[in-house]
Amino acid sequence: MKTDTRPSSAGAKAFYNNPKYRGWIYQSLLLIFLIAFFYSIISNxxxxxxxxxxxxxxxxxxxxxxxxxxxxxxxxxxxxxxTKVFIIGILNTILVSIIGVICSTMLGFIFGIAYFSRNWLIKKISIIYVETFRNIPVILQVLFWYTAVLTTLPSTRDSLSIGEAFFLNIRGLYIPRLIDEPKSFVVYIAIVIAIVAIFFLRRWARKRQDLTGEQFPLIWSSLGILLGLPLLALFIAGVPFHFEYPELKGFNFQGGINVIPELMALAIAMSIYTGAFIAEAVRAGIQSVPHGQTEAARSIGLKERKIMSLIIVPQAMRVITPMLNSEYQSLVKNTTIATAIGYPELFTVFAGSALNQVGQAIEMMFMSLAIYFALNMMISFIMNQFNKRVAITTR
Structure with a gap:
């Protein structure tokens, strides 16, 4: 007696032909392979x-x-x-990354918008900036600022100064330090309240504009709140702050804050280098906005500044934001070149100096890689959230 096996074979074939189940099979096999691969590497x-x-x-x-x-x-x-060396390396990496992100973004938008200026000189300066600095390796720019500029500054006794507060010399920039007193918490609370108030004011202004079409002076109102509340708290608390000014004592300055030349060189070079790429991204984003938008804005009497800030740039951000994400992540990874001038970021002080003493390369390199990965994933998450807000929504 013959047994018909066609239904079961047809069922297996249908199971395999289902993209969902087939995807599970492939992913499971890949996961098993990766586990076995890494287990073999770790055990060996x-x-x-x-x-x-x-x-x-x-x-x-x-x-x-x-x-x-x-x-x-x-x-x-x-x-x-x-452990403290590891934390110091992380903090120094984050510090130079934040400075670089802020300064490069400002430079990028300034020179990116300047490309569309009707002034011939301003436009040419923008082109020269972009084409020059993005085509020079960033490590050469770091070495230039460090060896050719900052190390040629005068000695501490011949410092370049602005009044009796700011001093620039071969050992870096010395600036006043703000010292808080017991009642300073009142000012900090006022700053937090001001930020929360601005957040709700922004939401209210947006709803008001959607309902009435009238634009609320949000920028000036926000500045008024951000400055007014802390200033009011400052006077109520009796100005609970004072400045500690740097003073030359012996062969060096004492007091204040010392911005070392290594940090200055790295921040300047990376800001200028990354700013050139951001400027190109801004230019591409602005050019992606249909020219009819500009003509329509001019036809209703808007000035060029208003057209750029209210019409062009908001629409261009949907193109600019993904490129900003990439540039910010590249900037964080480029901080590792600080080892060329001795700035104590994570790679220099932990995966460099500490590794040479301890010798446990696997653990220390793994920890360093994990931090850089986490920082870049954080940037990616923040920028993706921002990209969702500026993206064009469709039904």
Missing amino acids: TLSNMAAQGIKSGFGFMTTSAGFDVLMSLIPFETTDSY
């Missing part, structure tokens, strides 16, 4: 390390570093642990 690495007498683990993080760090945003001594 641990075996080789054990054979060579190399210790593994993260116990070294609690041992004393035994070396000093050029710049630290938190108190640090040579007896502190490698």
Whole structure:
């Protein structure tokens, strides 16, 4: 007696031909392969390390570093642990990244918009800036600012100064330090309240404009709130702040804040370099807006400044934002070139100086890679959220 197997084979074929189930199979096989691959690498690495007498683990993080760090945003001594060195590297990386993102964005938008200026000189300056700085490797620009500019500044006794508050010399820029007193929390609370008030004011102004068509002076109102509330709190609390000014004592300045030349060179070079790429992104975004938008705005009597700020740039942001995301991430990754001039960011101070002493390359490189990955994923998340807000919504 023959058994008909066609229904079961047809069912298996239908199961395999289903894209959903077939995708599960492929993904499961890929996951199994990746697990086996990484397990093989890790087990072989641990075996080789054990054979060579190399210790593994993260116990070294609690041992004393035994070396000093050029710049630290938190108190640090040579007896502190490698954990603190790791934190200092992260903070210094974030600091130069924030400075670079802010300054490069400002430069990029200024020169990107200047490309469309009717003034011949301004337009040519924009073109020269973009074509010059984006075609010179960023590490050469860092070395130029550090060796050819900042290290040629005068000594501390012959510092360039602005009044008795700002001093620039071969050891960096010295600026006053703001010292807060016990009642300063009143001002900080006022700043938080002002930010929250501006947030709700912005939502109200948008709803008001949607209902009435009238534009609310949001920028000036926000500035008034952001400055007015803290100033009011400042006087109520009796000005609970004072400045600590840098003073020349002996061969160096004491007091104030010292912006080291390594930070200045890295921030300047990366801002100018990344700003050139952002300027090109801004130019492309503006050109993507149909020219009819400009003509329509002119026909109703809007000035060029209003056309650019209210009509062109908001529409161009849907093209500019994805490119900004890429440039910001590149800027964070480019901070690793700071090792060329000794700025103590994460790669220099932890994956460099600390690694040379400890020798546990796998753990330390893994930690460094994880931080850079996390920073870039954070930037990607923020920019993707912003991109959703500026994207054109369709039904």
